[in-house]
Amino acid sequence: MTTSEPASTPAPAPQRSKGFVIGRVAGAPVIVTRSWFLAALVLTIVFAPAIQARAPGLGAGVYLAAFVFVLLLFGSVFLHEAAHALVARARGQNVTELAVTLWGGHTAYTGGLGRPLDGFLVAVVGPVTNLVLAAGFGFAYQFASQAAPVQNLPTVLLGLAAVSNAFVGAFNLLPGLPLDGGQILESLVWAVTGRRATGTVVAGWVGRVVAVGVLVWALAVPLMLGARPSFTNVLWSALIGAFLWAGAGAAISNGRRREAVAALAAGRLAHPALSVAYGSTVDEALSARAAAVAAGVVDAAGYRLVVVGQGDEPIAVLDDDAVAAVPAAARQTTPVDAVALPFVEGSAVHPALSGTDLLNHLATRSVGARLVPVVEGGRVTGVLDLADVARAVRGTA
Structure with a gap:
């Protein structure tokens, strides 16, 4: 028994x-x-x-x-x-x-x-x-x-x-x-x-x-x-x-x-993020990332572009596949929100959130969304992919 x-x-x-x-x-x-x-x-x-x-x-x-x-x-x-x-x-x-x-x-x-x-x-x-x-x-x-x-x-x-x-x-x-x-x-x-x-x-x-x-x-x-x-x-x-x-x-x-x-920790698992203002164009977002890479602020790979609104509130994350599908000639007129995946309201996590507290938060707040913002001190520091969390739980991360 x-x-x-x-x-x-x-x-x-x-x-x-x-x-x-x-x-x-x-x-x-x-x-x-x-x-x-x-x-x-x-x-x-x-x-x-x-x-x-x-x-x-x-x-x-x-x-x-x-x-x-x-x-x-x-x-x-x-x-x-x-x-x-x-x-x-x-x-x-x-x-x-x-x-x-x-x-x-x-x-x-x-x-x-x-x-x-x-x-x-x-x-x-x-x-x-x-x-x-x-x-x-x-x-x-x-x-x-x-x-x-x-x-x-x-x-x-x-x-x-x-x-x-x-x-x-x-x-x-x-x-x-x-x-x-x-x-x-x-x-x-x-x-x-x-x-x-x-x-x-x-x-x-x-x-x-x-x-x-x-x-x-x-x-x-x-x-x-x-x-x-x-x-x-x-x-x-x-x-x-x-x-x-x-x-x-x-x-x-x-x-x-x-x-x-x-051993889970939101900050450790998250992809670093670079913020772009709501209303920016795809061309402006890509240029900002290129400038940050050139200045050594971010690495060329692994960073996610996050659309932020007033007060740096995270609104959405750019979909890399959707961005790549935008013709070069249309990048200067295509707004970032047209190629972005919106965050679920209230899903943001602090980088220090860990263990079962992190899992419970994701289970109750993400509402099926795969990506959630990581926010510290009112600033977006990363994007957490729930697929990475699942791999970490299985020990395959």
């Missing part, structure tokens, strides 16, 4: 998992995915022999009993995810869904965890819920066993529920992403270093160690005991290890993306 928080980059609303909505918790839909039905079938078959051994004489009814246990198990998964969701909302997050899946479940939320404590609390409450359930089922099992020395089906189910919840709680506390213990480790490293991205990358690499360890455990423990590894156990361990490896890899990528986002 995991929690997931989308990366802090401008993006469309997260897509909802496909499945059946059975209710709502913390304002978010609870979704049973189609893959859960496959998991329920497989687990029913897997647990049937264990129940048969503890409660013989059920005949074909053992599969019904196993299915009841599977429902108890996934009920525990639901409570695990509900705990994540409720604490996430209490810590200021917008919970988008709780999903019960082939691999257990996940809780998705947006909002951006502000402090290490937030991540720690959201993560730890899920495994703690399972451990509390394990204790509750364990006490109930002990009571039922004392009341009826010969185990019946309800007693068997209570015992299995106690063991399974204890295992789920302990397993999820392993310190590697995408497990809850990985988010706990991420929060601890974040608290020590002051950088969440570092915590994410560290917990992701530890998650890869955990993924390998799951498979090694299935192979090594039987050999140490002088037995042959069970093919079924090795197969399940390999599947779980592959799932954990993929999740850990995604976490490492997300952490590196966070590092890239933290």
Whole structure:
């Protein structure tokens, strides 16, 4: 069971998992995915022999009993995810869904965890819920066993529920992403270093160690005991290890993306700008740029020509392709605003704006425009291209 928080980059609303909505918790839909039905079938078959051994004489009814246990198990998964969701909302997050899946479940939320404590609390409450359930089922099992020395089906189910919840709680506390213990480790490293991205990358690499360890455990423990590894156990361990490896890899990528986002700065990414007055002609704008290049004020390449109005307010940026398309004979009569792309009002950024603050500004103020002005002290200093920002986030700038 995991929690997931989308990366802090401008993006469309997260897509909802496909499945059946059975209710709502913390304002978010609870979704049973189609893959859960496959998991329920497989687990029913897997647990049937264990129940048969503890409660013989059920005949074909053992599969019904196993299915009841599977429902108890996934009920525990639901409570695990509900705990994540409720604490996430209490810590200021917008919970988008709780999903019960082939691999257990996940809780998705947006909002951006502000402090290490937030991540720690959201993560730890899920495994703690399972451990509390394990204790509750364990006490109930002990009571039922004392009341009826010969185990019946309800007693068997209570015992299995106690063991399974204890295992789920302990397993999820392993310190590697995408497990809850990985988010706990991420929060601890974040608290020590002051950088969440570092915590994410560290917990992701530890998650890869955990993924390998799951498979090694299935192979090594039987050999140490002088037995042959069970093919079924090795197969399940390999599947779980592959799932954990993929999740850990995604976490490492997300952490590196966070590092890239933290390093963003409008001033560093912007193309330098040269201002031309509104009402100027294309010829006057090109002459001004040529003079600035000749004087060494600007370089020949990389500069953008920005049309400014009264008070040096940025109005538009010249479209280089449109300028090049103007015949030489028409440049003296073509106004710059005829070959310029207007800026969105209110989209200007300060060169010091950086990180998620910069991304949030661009997401809310650029209104789909690709270019925004960079303004400092009332003067245009550059033009920021959102394509450059996207490349920087992906680490390809």
